[in-house]
Amino acid sequence: MEDLARLGYGSRVEALFAPLADQGFEPARVTRLDRGMPLLATAHGVVRAELAVHLMKSAPGIDTRLAVGDWVALARPEGHDISIVEAILPREGTFVRKDPGAETTAQVLVANVDTVFVVQSLSGGGVNDRRLERELVLVWESGATPVIVLTKADLVDDPEALAAPAREIALGVDIIIESAVTGLGLEQVRERVPYGQTAALLGSSGVGKSTLVNKLIGEDVLETQETRAGDDKGRHTTVTRELFLVPGGGVIVDTPGMRGLALWDSEEGLSVAFADIEQLAENCRFGDCRHAAEPGCAVQQAVEDGELTPRRLESWQRLRSELDALEARRDQRARAEKKRADKVMQREIKRFQRERGR
Ligand SMILES: Nc1nc2c(ncn2[C@@H]2O[C@H](COP(=O)(O)OP(=O)(O)OP(=O)(O)O)[C@@H](O)[C@H]2O)c(=O)[nH]1
Ligand SMILES: [Mg+2]
Ligand SMILES: [Zn+2]
Known part of the structure; x- marks a missing residue:
């Protein structure tokens, strides 16, 4: 149980899981999705599992069903060497963006997060305020608390001055100025991932997300790579989302640098991020x-x-228009679907009338 608490198994998840525990299932948390196979942390270590058939049917791909950070109910059938995910618990604090490959579907990036570190580099042009605004809207919408981490302070002359634009945008959001080289700000970051809580990192490629995770876990577990010399842009080194244990703390999810972050259902997030x-x-x-x-x-x-x-x-206004456009596309799709359903209904009614008329 101790290990589960470390993974963020608190009273909320425990209450949700109680009926499943009665049925003999074991609680587990998704740490990574590996080409269709989830990797899960349990009280007895890490296991691989398959999704139960009834869950597979409810959605096309595993990624649309399961997300890193999900809590699930595991079964270990007799004579099976692989566990089965039988149920996915309701999420709280879910980081979602619009699926870049689809017009009107969402993509869950991480589930059950308490804190999202919005990471930007101070070097190479400083804070990207447009991106920061967008990221904050998405984080507020998720229900998690955003914390801004401005990295590579060792590479610039006046980190405070460069952080100023972020302070203007980020109403009521804490800002940590950090350097993985000098260790500046690392303790502040660590404090934000206390025992039993879950944090996730968000930010462009090359800003230093994996470097920061390595510092927190005290080992160079994650691959990092130098940014391009000319423009400090990253090379998309991290390719998958993965959950790690922070020694003496909670868990943290490293993510690949994302180019596009399209809004999804972000009404509430927009209101909070632009409270002024x-x-x-x-x-x-x-x-x-x-x-x-x-x-x-x-x-x-x-x-x-x-x-x-x-x-x-x-x-x-730009973010508002993006939300309006998304809503319009979804309305259009909903109307088209309704029209199709109406046609089927009409046909059914006619058939029924014909049959009765006989
Ligand atoms: N000088 C300095 N370099 C840093 C710092 N943090 C990260 N770096 C360097 O920045 C480069 C990119 O770091 P990564 O940790 O791979 O960046 P990332 O955000 O994980 O990038 P993706 O995985 O591509 O999304 C590496 O060469 C790091 O050594 C820092 O605080 N100071
Ligand atoms: Mg990385
Ligand atoms: Zn007005």
Whole structure:
């Protein structure tokens, strides 16, 4: 049980699992998905498992069903050398983006996370504020708490000055200035992954996510690779999401650097990340004001009065439009599906009437 608690098996998961424990299942946590086969941490070490047939049927690919960080119920059938995932527990704190390969589906990146480290490098141009805003929207939406980690402080002259743009954007979010070389900020990061909790890393390739995980776990378990000389861009060294134990702490999930992070169902996240605009908007004349050319717009007024930067408003509008476009595509799909279903229904009704008429 001790080992399960380390993995984040707290009272919430225990309560969810109770009926499954009664049925003889064993709790386990997904640490990695390996070409269709989940790797799981249990109280008795790491095991490989297969997904039960009834779970396979409910979705096309394993990645759409299971995510790293998921808690599952495992069965070990007599005479089988491989365990079977029989149930997936409801998630809390799920990091989701729009599936880059599909128009209207979501992709779960990590499940059951308490803290997401939003990682950016101070070197090579400093903070990318647009990306930071987007990442914060997604993290707030997930239900996890974001913490910004600005890496490679050893490579720049004035880390504090370079961190300033992040402070402006990240309302109410802690910022840690870090260096894997000098050890600056490492303790602050470690404190954010206490025993029983789960953290995940998010950020572009080459910012130093795996390097940071190696420092936390005290061993060079993860492969890291130098960034390109000219522009400090990474080479996509990490290719899979994986969960690790932090000695004396909780667990941390390393992720591959992601180029695109499209929003998904991020209404709530947008409101929290842009709480300043949200608050101003309470005084707009129209409830659904987009703060563009509407009369009586309190947000436009704030820009005119110099209380809000035009850039901040532009960011909000860009993210807002992305959400609107996503919703429109989903509505369109829903309408098309309804039309198809209606046609089938019509045909059924006609057939029924014909048969009755006989
Ligand atoms: N000087 C310095 N270099 C660092 C620091 N952190 C990471 N690096 C270097 O940055 C390069 C990229 O680091 P990685 O840890 O592989 O980056 P990553 O974010 O995991 O990249 P992907 O796996 O591609 O997403 C490596 O050469 C690291 O040694 C730091 O704090 N200071
Ligand atoms: Mg990496
Ligand atoms: Zn307005």
